[in-house]
Amino acid sequence: MAEQQGILLPCSLPLLLFSFVFLFRLRGCSIKLPPSPTRILVIGNFHQLGTLPHRSLRALSQKYGPLMLLHLGSVPLFVVSSLEMSIEITKTQDTNFATRPSTTAAKKLLYGCNDLGFAPYGNVKRVQSFRFIREEEVALLIKKISHACQLHNSIYLSELLTFLSDNLISRAAFSSKFEEEDENSRRIGPLTREVMSLLGMFSVQDFFP
Template identity: 75%
Template sequence: MAEQQGILLPFLSLPFLLLFSFVFLFRLRRCSVKLPPSPPRIPIIGNFHQLGTLPHRSLRALSQKYGPLMLLHLGSVPLLVVSSSEMSMEITKIQDTYFATRPATTAGFAPYGDYWRQMKKISVLRHLSVKRVQSFRFIREEEVALLIEKISHACQLRNSINVSELLPILSDNLVSRAAFSSKFEEEDDNSRRIGPLTREVTSLLGMFSARDFFP
């Protein structure tokens, strides 16, 4: 009996899925808002299937077909894709207040409002001011000198060195020393502290969260 119910379950849910799709499309057609051009999408998943394994190339190909302003749907989330400098200027500078709010995601970005404006003011005046940036000049000079020393030492020993790996570490060390007074890759008895933690947080923030797209 349980096996028969398991077999019939997909067939019983199929009519509800089709009904939902037709209702969704019908309501979308009745919408009076003029939206940017959008490639055809599949119910429920939207345009996820068109991103492919290289999303940046897929978005470039789609924008060449549908224009500099393109609307995609990732699950239930509408996504506006901007691929021209003129439109980017219009959105980020001229119409900034309309696009400042970030969607509520697992990462927890603050929506545009009094709190957002206050945090921005504190960041600009206290953390990113000219005086504050200049106060960390000695950190930048020390880290750059250490990087040059590593490269010079590798050249003297005729060893190969991957500069592409060293430059991100340099950037991370600068930020870590300015914010936490500790280096990103600081080693103490072969144990690394801030580096792995920062990598883990960055990885978690960049991970795909299904509930952000499928309610």
């Protein structure tokens, strides 16, 4: 079976319910690939993304269908732009797309992709060992949101999710959690957002080795 590695990126397409973009690498035996626009040597289909990639992908998907193959430099890009196909990939074929690619940023920031988030698919025991932590922290988050709704108070969901992430990491790594007013919590929040921003940045090396 072909080896596949995937990364999931959200893509806003007004006339489609969902659109998912997966990076994958194919090795071994030949397989039947989805339709693909004509690409240019070396740069692939980069020139067809334009300044508004989400609109360009929408236009290309209308022409080539809900399953489409692009090439960004040397990296194949599998574009899925229909609800049925996204369910097939994220549920039925999820194990084939579960492993994230080892990007330059992930290697530099996350110890060579040896952390839990970028580790190869299959670390079931390690993930399950932290299940009770996830359940407790998510329950607390829901309780906070419910309490704010009862009081008709506004909430900043991005901050709550960042705080949730901080506590999950802290409890898994150090067996303790950060308090909202703690000095370390105020420092780790911006640091987490900066890391996420760096992980999403474009790296030439990822596409042109």
